[in-house]
Amino acid sequence: MAHVINPDRWANAPDRWQGELECGAWGSNSCLIFNYLPGIGGGPRLHQHPYSEIFIIRAGTGLFTVGDQEIEATAGQILIVPPNTPHKFTNLGPGPLETTDIHENGSFITEWLE
Numbered sequence: 001m002a003h004v005i006n007p008d009r010w011a012n013a014p015d016r017w018q019g020e021l022e023c024g025a026w027g028s029n030s031c032l033i034f035n036y037l038p039g040i041g042g043g044p045r046l047h048q049h050p051y052s053e054i055f056i057i058r059a060g061t062g063l064f065t066v067g068d069q070e071i072e073a074t075a076g077q078i079l080i081v082p083p084n085t086p087h088k089f090t091n092l093g094p095g096p097l098e099t100t101d102i103h104e105n106g107s108f109i110t111e112w113l114e
Contacts, residue, residue: 003026003027005026007019009021010032010034011034017034017036018034018035018036019033020033020034020108022106022107022108023106024105024106024107028106029104029105029106030102030103030104030105030106031102031103031105031106031107031108032100032101032102032103033099033100033101033103034098034099034100034101035097035098035100035101036096036097036098037060037062037090037091037096037097037098038091038096039091039093039096040090040091040092040093040094041090041091042090042091043088043090043091043097044088044089045088045112045113045114046065046086046087046088046112046113046114047086047087047088047110047111047112047113047114048084048085048086048087048110048111048113049083049084049103049105049108049109049111050083050084050105050109051083051103051104051105052080052081052082052083052104053080053081053087053101053102053103054078054079054080054102054104055073055078055079055081055089055099055100055101055102056078056099056101056102057073057075057076057077057078057079057097057098058075058098058099058100059075059095059096059097059098060074060075060091060092060093060095060096060097060098061074061075061091061092061093061097062089062090062091062092062097062099063089063090063092064087064088065086065087065088065089066079066081066085066086066087067085067086067087072092073089086113088114
């Protein structure tokens with residue numbers, strides 16, 4: 001059976017499609033985060049997960065720290081972070097950074113490292 005999940009179930013700001021959803025409740029082995037970072041800077045601090053995370057860059061440019069790498073990712077690119085790899089990102093500007101982050105697990109498991 002397919003499930004349709006309306007924005008009122010996951011979006012903090014429906015006009016920007018910002019928010020998160022644990023999809024395990026609907027039988028999916030994934031979680032979604034829709035990020036909208038309007039200004040330079042911001043973003044999550046260093047953390048890791050026991051599963052892969054996929055970042056789809058929808059708009060803007062971000063600086064991703066993944067293990068000992070620093071990667072500039074721009075709109076249209078996809079970045080895959082392996083399990084148990086410390087990572088964080090920030091908006092480099094000049095405009096907003098928008099990403100869709102896919103966690104390969106039905107619920108969020110995050111170990112904050114800073």
